[in-house]
Amino acid sequence: EAGVAQSPRYKIIEKRQSVAFWCNPISGHATLYWYQQILGQGPKLLIQFQNNGVVDDSQLPKDRFSAERLKGVDSTLKIQPAKLEDSAVYLCASSLDYGNSPLHFGNGTRLTVT
Amino acid sequence: GQNIDQPTEMTATEGAIVQINCTYQTSGFNGLFWYQQHAGEAPTFLSYNVLDGLEEKGRFSSFLSRSKGYSYLLLKELQMKDSASYLCAVRERTTALIFGKGTTLSVSS
Numbered sequence: 335e336a337g338v339a340q341s342p343r344y345k346i347i348e349k350r351q352s353v354a355f356w357c358n359p360i361s362g363h364a365t366l367y368w369y370q371q372i373l374g375q376g377p378k379l380l381i382q383f384q385n386n387g388v389v390d391d392s393q394l395p396k397d398r399f400s401a402e403r404l405k406g407v408d409s410t411l412k413i414q415p416a417k418l419e420d421s422a423v424y425l426c427a428s429s430l431d432y433g434n435s436p437l438h439f440g441n442g443t444r445l446t447v448t
Numbered sequence: 449g450q451n452i453d454q455p456t457e458m459t460a461t462e463g464a465i466v467q468i469n470c471t472y473q474t475s476g477f478n479g480l481f482w483y484q485q486h487a488g489e490a491p492t493f494l495s496y497n498v499l500d501g502l503e504e505k506g507r508f509s510s511f512l513s514r515s516k517g518y519s520y521l522l523l524k525e526l527q528m529k530d531s532a533s534y535l536c537a538v539r540e541r542t543t544a545l546i547f548g549k550g551t552t553l554s555v556s557s
Contacts, residue, residue, distance in 0.1 A: 338490075365543055376452075376535050376547030377491065389542050425490065429543055433478055434498065437545055439490035 335360060338440035340426050346446045352414035355443045359428030366403055367437060368411050369425040377425055383409065416447045450474050452548035454536050459554045460526050468521045468551045470536030481545055482510050482521045483535040491535055531555045
């Protein structure tokens with residue numbers, strides 16, 4: 335089965351610019367997640383979708399970050415305006431919707447804000 | 449609050465056995481996961497525990513004690529390719545995972 339697809343793989347922007355990341359989950363996975371992983375740390379959940387509804391966005395900095403999942407499949411994560419501290423790897427993951435279902439991660443987008 | 453603790457770094461030699469510990473304090477518990485992450489790559493799923501005890505999968509085993517809020521990942525017959533970061537993660541109320549900071553394992557010959 336095809337894995338989680340993300341693009342772009344790398345992105346370099348200046349602070350105060352905007353950027354968008356795209357994710358296509360594994361076919362049939364109802365739940366999609368965006369995580370932020372800063373160098374040397376574990377992934378931190380930003381937002382969780384089930385189909386096209388938001389389950390948890392409590393850690394999403396909503397003044398600058400937004401995410402949507404159209405038609406319950408693909409998702410985009412946007413940052414506007416970017417800050418230096420947003421430099422990180424943004425990981426998209428998907429899973430089936432039952433207790434022991436693991437998360438399957440994409441290769442991530444490495445964002446550098448200068 | 450949520451707190452997941454793991455050692456930052458560990459070293460071992462090829463052929464040895466290493467145990468990576470994880471302690472957690474979370475408001476809910478619906479399972480504990482271990483992931484492996486090589487540098488510059490995505491985390492990949494290794495194991496899942498929801499009941500107390502040991503789960504064995506080839507060279508890797510994972511143990512859970514819910515009453516102690518404790519888990520460990522045991523890696524046997526270490527190989528150079530096992531050099532990676534190992535992430536402990538807890539599932540609370542939703543299917544999302546809360547991750548620890550990870551343990552970087554370096555295997556030398």
